[in-house]
Amino acid sequence: MxxxxxxxxxxxxxxxxxxxxxxxxxxxxxxxxxxxxNAMKENKEPLSYYGEATMRMTAEKExxxxxxxxxxxxxxKVETEGAAPDEHAVTVNDGKTITMYQExxxxxxxxxxxxxxxxxxxxxxxxxxxxxxxxxxxHTISIDGEEKIAGRDAxxxxxxxxxxxxxxxxxxxxxxxENWFVLKSISHSGDNQIDLEYTKIEFDxxxxxxxxxxxxxxxxxxxxxxxxxxxxxVSLEEAAQHVGQPVLYFPEEDGRKIEQIGMDxxxxxxxxxxxxxxxxxxxxxxxxxxxxxxxxxxxxxxxKMPGQExxxxxxxxxxxxxxxGFRNVFWKEDGVSYSIILNNPDVTIxxxxxxxxxxxxxE
Numbered sequence: 001m002x003x004x005x006x007x008x009x010x011x012x013x014x015x016x017x018x019x020x021x022x023x024x025x026x027x028x029x030x031x032x033x034x035x036x037x038n039a040m041k042e043n044k045e046p047l048s049y050y051g052e053a054t055m056r057m058t059a060e061k062e063x064x065x066x067x068x069x070x071x072x073x074x075x076x077k078v079e080t081e082g083a084a085p086d087e088h089a090v091t092v093n094d095g096k097t098i099t100m101y102q103e104x105x106x107x108x109x110x111x112x113x114x115x116x117x118x119x120x121x122x123x124x125x126x127x128x129x130x131x132x133x134x135x136x137x138x139h140t141i142s143i144d145g146e147e148k149i150a151g152r153d154a155x156x157x158x159x160x161x162x163x164x165x166x167x168x169x170x171x172x173x174x175x176x177x178e179n180w181f182v183l184k185s186i187s188h189s190g191d192n193q194i195d196l197e198y199t200k201i202e203f204d205x206x207x208x209x210x211x212x213x214x215x216x217x218x219x220x221x222x223x224x225x226x227x228x229x230x231x232x233x234v235s236l237e238e239a240a241q242h243v244g245q246p247v248l249y250f251p252e253e254d255g256r257k258i259e260q261i262g263m264d265x266x267x268x269x270x271x272x273x274x275x276x277x278x279x280x281x282x283x284x285x286x287x288x289x290x291x292x293x294x295x296x297x298x299x300x301x302x303x304k305m306p307g308q309e310x311x312x313x314x315x316x317x318x319x320x321x322x323x324x325g326f327r328n329v330f331w332k333e334d335g336v337s338y339s340i341i342l343n344n345p346d347v348t349i350x351x352x353x354x355x356x357x358x359x360x361x362x363e
Contacts, residue, residue: 285343
């Protein structure tokens with residue numbers, strides 16, 4: 001499932017115990033940590049509901065309309081509509097197979113793998129779980145009163161970032177007082193903001209099985225995710241052959257060792273082969289070096305990530321991100337894109353940039 005996670009992202013559903021300082025709130029029955037812990041708990045019985053929501057992103061002018069059906073036995077259907085007629089997508093889980101259809105791409109992806117279901121279509125609650133997990137140690141969380149959202153009483157949680165340069169900025173969540181469902185959220189990341197709000201929500205709904213079915217149009221491309229190749233372990237020489245030219249790497253010295261070299265063939269999905277070299281030192285993860293042949297038109301090349309700064313790497317202009325929980329160095333050299341993710345908190349970006357000066361070319 002590594003390919004699925006790389007292509008579509010992952011969502012983790014877990015019970016999170018946050019180390020928040022306990023506070024006293026005269027006007028609220030619960031403290032912030034109690035609200036969060038309740039929101040993170042699994043319900044005694046899975047929720048079934050029908051919901052309608054609106055999502056807005058600062059990077060896009062248009063808003064997205066969402067309709068969602070979820071049953072107690074895990075089946076679900078999610079429809080999204082954009083401003084243009086062909087901006088229509090449907091994701092359906094009928095209990096056996098998950099199907100994702102995107103009208104604008106004339107493409108559908110299917111899977112019968114249980115892990116893929118979570119990765120492909122995390123529920124809003126799963127996404128809230130993951131967000132709370134990420135900000136638990138980097139934000140101060142408080143309750144800012146109560147509000148009505150979609151006709152339901154909700155606690156308004158405000159999470160303020162403790163530091164300026166964090167991957168996630170200030171966050172706001174409105175949590176249903178009865179069942180701890182997240183009815184509304186505002187998420188800041190750098191200059192980007194995503195607003196999601198349920199305008200209609202009906203709990204304890206019962207659905208006919210035909211709700212969780214989909215009839216795909218004729219002539220579209222159907223891709224079976226389960227048949228995608230997993231990461232293949234290769235040698236350094238084989239890695240260079242797959243990229244089509246010699247590549248840069250960190251030599252094994254000063255206790256630094258290569259733990260694994262993996263190749264992901266993403267030709268069908270992203271039109272590239274990606275090499276990942278994982279390094280350890282004293283049996284502790286040190287860093288990961290990813291590289292691929294730079295496409296002529298690299299998508300997203302002009303997009304700026306939160307906290308991204310310009311930096312010189314091997315005398316070439318690149319970028320760095322030095323944030324709590326995510327540190328990265330990126331540059332392009334001789335037609336190959338290189339990305340370093342630091343895994344050891346005791347190693348600085350400045351050290352890695354210095355190490356990069358002594359990188360060697362593969363044979």
